[in-house]
Amino acid sequence: MLEPLLYCLRSNGVNVGLNEWLAFQRGLKAGLASSTDSLFFLGRSLLVHTEADFDAYEKSFLMAFRDLEVSQTLIEDLARLLENPLDYEDGRAPGQHDFENLRELIEKFQKTLEEQNKRHRGGNRWVGTGGTSPWGSGGRSNTGLALGRGKGMGTGIRVPDSIDWGVYRQDQELRTRDIQITLKALRTLERSGPEVLDIDESISRTADQGGEIDLCFKQDRANKVRVVLLLDIGGSMTPYAQLVSQFFTAAGQTSAFKSLEVWHFHNCVYGTLYSDEDLWKRTDTETVLSGLTKSHRVIFVGDASMAPWELHSRWSKDALNGLGWLARFKKRCPKSIWLNPEPERYWDHPTIKAIHELFPMFPLNVKGLKRAIKELSGGY
Amino acid sequence: MTKTFTGSSSYVANEALLASVNAAVTLKRPLLVKGEPGTGKTLLASAVAESLDMPFIRWHVKSTTKAMDGLYTYDVVQRLNDSRFGDGDISDIRKYIKMGPVGEAFLSERQVVLLIDEIDKAEIEFPNDLLRELDEMAFYIPELSETVSAVHRPIIIITSNAERQLPDAFLRRCVFHFIDFPSEETMRKIVDVHHSDIDEEVLSAAMNRFYKVRRTRDLRKPPSTSELLDWLVVLAAAGVSADKIKVAFPFAGVLLKEENDLHKFNREVS
Secondary structure, three states: OOOOHHHHHOOOOOOOOOOHHHHHHHHHOOOOOOHHHHHHHHHHHHOOHHHHHHHHHHHHHHHHHHHHHHHHHHHHHHHHHHOHHHOOOOOOOOOOOOOHHHHHHHHHHHHHHOOOOOOOOOOOOOOOOOOOOOOEEEEOOOOOOOOOOOOOOOOOOOOOOOHHHHHHHHOOOOOHHHHHHHHHHHOOEEEEEEEEEEEHHHHHHHHHOOOOOOOOOOEEEOOOOOOEEEEEOOHHHHHHHHHHHHHHHHHHOOOOEEEEEEEOOEEEEEEEEEEOOOOOEEEHHHHHOOOOOOOOOEEEOOOOOOOOOHHOOEEEOOOOOOHHHHHHHHHHHEEEEEEEOOOOHOOOOOOHHHHHOOOEEEEHHHHHHHHHHHOOOOOO | OOOOOOOOOOOOOOOOHHHHHHHHHOOOOEEEEEOOOOOHHHHHHHHHHHHHOOOEEEEEEOOOHHHHHHEEEEHHHHHHHHHHOOOOOOHHHHHHEOOOHHHHHHHHHOOOEEEEEOOHHHHOOOHHHHHHHHHEEEEEEEOEEEEEEEOOEEEEEEEOOOOOOOOOHHHOOOOOEOOOOOHHHHHHHHHHHHHOOOOOHHHHHHHHHHHHHOOOOOOOOOOOHHHHHHHHHHHHHHHHHHHHHHHHHOOOHHHHOOOOHHHHHHHHHO
């Protein structure tokens, strides 16, 4: 009876293993789930290993047990409602949704539930509290379903937790701390530098030899990763300024790199880069390029959206067009990537496509950043 | 199941937490507690011990801690010293073997609650190094050619501040619980458990101020429960009135520990 939960979880990207699933079964046998609430919590504590998946778990739980608990009462309730709609609520004007057909309403409800990806209050479409959608709790639509503690059925599926776990999802917005943790993965430690006395090893070897002093030396471990950050500023990037500045702060606070250089540009990289956000202090791109080696990791942050001529035409003084300059970075540092704050679904813009062909491009969220770091790690 | 955890006189637990603790106890799996610093992760373990009436052993993990340290340590230097200067009998290795917190928990005559605190502080491989010992509840001491097995399986509680990702194999063996930041209502209960004697008006004003600070964007380090509790003590000790808290931000340094954050609010208030 519980298997749907397992498959819902897996299809929502929560990789539950057999081991955890069996533990969950043992928990049920031991009587740890005496109510829907405790079933919900037991499952969550055993099947989910990170708060980032709590939201997906909530969704899966709702999906898996939707049919079990809702259908019967829901149908009865709807039948009564459609028979005599005016009796349903005390004479208030009907809401904007009037459904001829009971089946249509149920189907639409289930579809909405599937589409819905977060807790919702107000509005006219989603399942949630308030608002004028035909489903939810405490709303104003007269021809609809009431879930949870609302008028009507009262036994609908709901989750016992009052916290919006959506904020912990990793495919949504970034928090400074997440960025820092992710960036840390980029560090590669290598043995280098002068040899120093390894006290522990010396003592243990000396002891092993019954007191015959034996000195051991080792090299210190040092971090070799050098990062260059190129940030797009202004124009179409303005809505993402907060996000980019967060990324910038996090990168600056990470002690994981041997060095971190930050440059700014507007729209695309041309012959000049700027060391300040106001695009005031200029440096020749040529100079920056000459300081780069294969071991540098170059991270561009920008929406890559501009008029095509800005990418493909040359500025009067410049030897290269925008794409040409970008290609030089790529050639100089093969480990270069582009982080784009625009959601992935808008990436069929011509200039985004052109830049995407040159650099591996990732969305600027936790998941995207993790993939980006993987791409940047290792090698050289 | 003989005993269940129901919270304690000094610890406010919600239903989700109770479910996790009891699942861990019943299924004999370690309980991994994750959450922001200052949300009472460490306190939880001692509350469980108190509620189940069991001895409490704490292993505080640091960046230099090795998994071996938790099992036992072999004091080679002492033995070498003794062999050179002839103090005592060095043929008895047992004298130089000292049990770590895990070893102690295994050997205890009564079932204990073992807290492995801040596991994420240690090296990345640390949790994996403990897997076998925690699975089999036994470890081998090569110096003695002996195996130490747990007399009673300890209740293991592990805390993590999410400084780094824990290995998957390790996570799969744990019962997971995430402590979210308490809502205002829960926070009232927590404050009540710790300082029930605080003036209601001062408390309301202080809570208002506290949640306002928490909601501020871009704080380097948002204040947590433990800081709020400290702040209330300071406010009470200094006899600050509710009106003062409404217009000013007295003893801001107790809540905000980063210079930048403090500046932000100093500017705002003045």
